[in-house]
């Protein structure tokens with residue numbers, strides 16, 4: 001089956017560090033950058049507020065579905081809060097996307113599957129819980145964020161996720177999945193790791209440099 005994965009980053013910043021400048025908060029971004037982003041949205045015929053940005057996402061995936069057909073696999077990755085995203089808007093958008101039949105896999109980029117929403121009062125539902133009880137209409141939901149042990153993966157699957165995505169833990173241990181399946185007590189090596197450890201995990205020198213430069217807190221030496 002053919003497939004396509006789409007990553008749509010639709011705020012004026014990227015939710016992961018491509019360079020150190022990522023660390024700037026949207027609030028400190030020069031206003032010329034923000035207004036350029038806003039006018040980019042306008043020039044495309046979309047309003048820059050959540051409804052306009054949500055419409056953009058829905059139209060892109062719908063156009064892909066229309067031009068490909070029901071057997072084509074469409075996956076969408078979304079961040080759901082911060083960086084200008086409002087959780088309530090994203091819950092609504094996700095509900096509409098799940099009901100639309102336009103996506104087969106929804107990949108929720110949460111940074112930490114166990115965290116409550118930003119600025120939520122103590123005792124609030126976790127971020128992931130806002131999405132896992134929605135009707136999926138056959139769409140598969142995968143989640144990513146701080147899954148570094150077999151127990152954490154099991155927990156999120158028990159909560160109702162269909163897929164658990166492993167990021168940094170699979171960088172620290174390329175065999176994470178196999179080991180976690182074999183041993184319920186398995187936990188990936190913890191960060192920070194040494195450059196030599198990354199090399200021993202079969203990572204190319206260019207990736208080791210990229211990782212150590214952009215995530216200096218995760219790499220020793």
Ligand SMILES: Cc1cc2nc3c(=O)[nH]c(=O)nc-3n(C[C@H](O)[C@H](O)[C@H](O)COP(=O)(O)O)c2cc1C
Pocket residue numbers: 007016077109110111112144145146147165166167168169211
């Ligand atoms: C080295 C590295 C590169 C990444 N690149 C991307 C990317 O290109 N697009 C994206 O949506 N997320 C990217 N991410 C975010 C991960 O996909 C994942 O959502 C995030 O790291 C949280 O999961 P984890 O705690 O298991 O690493 C990247 C993360 C890392 C560590």
